Amino acid sequence: MALISPSRRIRRTPFSDGVEAAGVTAYSVYNRMLLPTVFRSVEEDYRHLKEAVQIWDVACERQVELRGPDAARLMQMLTPRDLRGMLPGQCYYVPIVDETGGMLNDPVAVKLAEDRWWISIADSDLLLWVKGVAQGFRLDVLVDEPDISPLAVQGPRADDLAARVFGDGIRDLRFFRFGYFEFQGRDLVIARSGYSRQGGFEIYVDGGDIGMPLWNALLEAGRDLDVRAGCPNGIERIESGLLSYGNDMTAANTPHECGLGRFCDTLTAVGCIGRDALLRVAREGPVQQIRPIAIAAGTLPPCDRPWPLMAGDRRVGQVTSAAVSPDFGEGVAIGMVRMTHWDPGTTLTVITQDGPRDAVVREKFWIFK
């Protein structure tokens, strides 16, 4: 692996000083911002995430804020998910599609009020699409990126840690709901959500100035809980079937191909820009779809490029995320597979840069029995 060159263009976060002090060893770049990826080792970080609690600098989950009379209308133009029943205080996972039904992002929408929304984005400049659409349709809405930096608390001891800093009330927060909790005189939006299946919260830190005070308060309060600086873990998220935009799907894929058809209410999502394109897809169904793929391997090279999935000489898909799982004792992977070969139990060959490996299509991701 090579080094990453520092520059202002790859933005630091309000928590970067803490991340460095905790001994980060590797980064990715996400939304033109630093995203820590390794502290001790991927395997050691993985074990700790599953047993204790971690603080994650996920400031790179930038927010796109919509404010104004047309905010709700614009939000519905962006996604095929029907938002009419969504209440303030709720978070919805919303595929965002263009006019062809291709996915531009797979964010979480946070409804603060009827006329104020945050879109907590994955890795693409969704701000530019939303601004362009608002401009072209002459909507009465302000669209910008506020100074909000998410900090995640993840792991089985997340409730205990959060309760110490924000009060016991946070234990009652339901999944994908948010509430306002006070820290140093400021009300912060905190949601029960996060990019792992180990449980926890995402704190929408409003104002970079309280980033390090909050970071330090959490580490201090959790000392006897073995709290550590951590980050989204490549192994855990694959075992858990958490997709990654840019890895497992791109603008070339429809939500249906990504197994996100249940978030597409295409018939009733009137106004969605991609609705016409998706109506056809919803009727006919996708011809390829995301599947968990088990790979027979004790070691694997980094999945830094799509790995062809072969049935004999025929390419029937590709793997886009892969790692070796200590808990499951095999290679765990996410792939896009043609319908002719997507049935559970189908045996295939995956071509890595280090050569071919045996692979099997699974019915479910690993954590689901």
Added chain:
Amino acid sequence: MALISPSRRIRRTPFSDGVEAAGVTAYSVYNRMLLPTVFRSVEEDYRHLKEAVQIWDVACERQVELRGPDAARLMQMLTPRDLRGMLPGQCYYVPIVDETGGMLNDPVAVKLAEDRWWISIADSDLLLWVKGVAQGFRLDVLVDEPDISPLAVQGPRADDLAARVFGDGIRDLRFFRFGYFEFQGRDLVIARSGYSRQGGFEIYVDGGDIGMPLWNALLEAGRDLDVRAGCPNGIERIESGLLSYGNDMTAANTPHECGLGRFCDTLTAVGCIGRDALLRVAREGPVQQIRPIAIAAGTLPPCDRPWPLMAGDRRVGQVTSAAVSPDFGEGVAIGMVRMTHWDPGTTLTVITQDGPRDAVVREKFWIFK
């Protein structure tokens, strides 16, 4: 410095195999793609760039292609530069602005035909803005990212090397013009341009499959010219006053603040989305502007965050790119300075993460006498 974690989301390029074989030691991420930043050392690469010739993997300069009856109209909506006199075969540097006059990108527009353009972008997903605008205004135009990967040939021996591979005709190409040149049976757009002041070309490699054959052909043909794999050099580009979008300017800046007023024909660029906002800016002039800043320093930490520029206790600007120049024997930097302190010779203090340094506003960038 930390390592960069490989993943498919950070795209490899058609030249990545060659870059790795040449011993790349550090990368940046640019348009969600790998951009090599160091081979031997920044200083050694710098010296070689100024004396010989280098091949640069700048595939991360992605293209946004506009095709169709409304292509020219859309292109003019994006920029305040008047494009009416632009001919097929020309390249224009075009600031791209939003409705507030804020810069969304500073690309080079390549006019292939009246109804077909490429926008060779800096680091932002300009594709999403252009698609959103086209969608909202219901324009008759196709907008997408074609499989075009620029490869640059830069350095004083660039003409000699290019002539060996593409024929002597390439020597007659004028600055910011392009022509079609043949390689292995394919016609490639080649422009006399590039992100250094050492001279050279950018080859718009059409189709990833011929990436490595072309890379190898150039290295082979230039063996006695001491050709090497290289990359945009942080020192050379600052000495030369080549701005970097995301470093030296963001969406918070107007073109006038970036010293790009000469590319804004705001009165005649009818249709430009940011025209109303820029008319006011053009009349009143900017209150801050980009300036070359000399820093008294034998070493400098990486400029990975804006460095405040102070006049006493008062913040009057910021430095966003900086390095120590071997040729000029001082710190060379690019800063944004308030009008009260932007006159050449003004002495200031720059606050780096390693402490304060003396700084002076210069009239011109270093390479200009």
